[in-house]
Amino acid sequence: MKTKELKNLAKKIAKCELTIRNSSDKKEIRDAQQQIMELSGCVDRIEDMVAIDEFVQEILEKNLDN
Numbered sequence: 701m702k703t704k705e706l707k708n709l710a711k712k713i714a715k716c717e718l719t720i721r722n723s724s725d726k727k728e729i730r731d732a733q734q735q736i737m738e739l740s741g742c743v744d745r746i747e748d749m750v751a752i753d754e755f756v757q758e759i760l761e762k763n764l765d766n
Contacts, residue, residue: 701748710755713739717760 701709716732716739723729743749 701743701745703751706748706751707755709739709742710752710759713752714756714759714763717756718763 713736716736719732720729723732740749743752
């Protein structure tokens, strides 16, 4: 995958992760977890998954700093 695609995927996953962290609604959390699983299923290479994970961590760190 290209870097732009990886970053887009990371943004979507990070958004779901924030929903999981901040929500108390069990359905909303379950939906976000399911969406992460679906998005992760699009990745074929372990190198891409590692890159996405790094991007997600960066996004979450920036979000916590704000």
